[in-house]
Amino acid sequence: MSKELEIFIGYLKKKGLKLTVQRKIMLDVFLKTERHLSVEGLYNIAKKKDKSIGQATVFRTLKVLQDAGIAKEVDIGDGKKRYERQYGREHHDHLICVKCGVFIEAVDPRIEKLQDELCRKHGFKPQRHKMEIFGVCKKCR
């Protein structure tokens, strides 16, 4: 049993929610894809496992997975939200290829430190941040 499933079960129990087949399928589908998929993408994969699964359930389950700390929403401003794994992952920024659409996860601790400094300079108390760099990846150049 994956750590995420354990957490999911614990979260559902704690909240008085139920572990349904659809939720199990969604967690499974979500964990198996390492890419940053949209609801549509996840829905298409989930449908292959269970023809009857509905879009609404995919949206709803992704919300639950977020609340449980298993998934994280990624919004790059192109009109559709994507989801990435959250549990056990460090904070990171994204390099996004405008040609093939790949998401590269990257982080530089020095940048993080300078961001904090920038906030201090403005008397600003940071809670979370987001950094996305759009460009062309190694393969597409």
Added chain:
Amino acid sequence: MSKELEIFIGYLKKKGLKLTVQRKIMLDVFLKTERHLSVEGLYNIAKKKDKSIGQATVFRTLKVLQDAGIAKEVDIGDGKKRYERQYGREHHDHLICVKCGVFIEAVDPRIEKLQDELCRKHGFKPQRHKMEIFGVCKKCR
């Protein structure tokens, strides 16, 4: 005549587009507000100048202003796009207050440099980037 109006007129002429009263109003409204307003916000202000102005025109004109390099779209992932002045402004990041919603423009050249370095490390050729820090501003703390 503002530099932006000059540019706007030049852009329109170059593209075979027309300088209409609505476009003049929109540029005026856009330049007068220093805040990061959504279409709705700009629309409400524009309507005070000309009751008959339509939402579609506001959307359309903001697109033209972007193409002309006068306005810049800002999408912080809350479902509605905002617009800021672009012409004559340097690149900057945003500190966004989750309490009062203020946008603080900030930049640290060292961060910019490290971002380039991060891209190089991944064989990634950057085109543009976006950094937003959400938190609580000085006044709201």
Added chain:
DNA sequence: TTATAATTGATATTGAATTTCAATATCAAT
């Protein structure tokens, strides 16, 4: 097994953004 409450899929709805279309306005050439 049963009672209860959460969950489901289908469908309707929302809200931002875009498109359509007939009427109107702009502007270069006269």
Added chain:
DNA sequence: ATTGATATTGAAATTCAATATCAATTATAA
């Protein structure tokens, strides 16, 4: 100033992702 080609407009319809509604179904604790 007038004309004509063409861009533009506002209103309304449409798109699209995301959310809400609801009757039927299912999970779970007793």
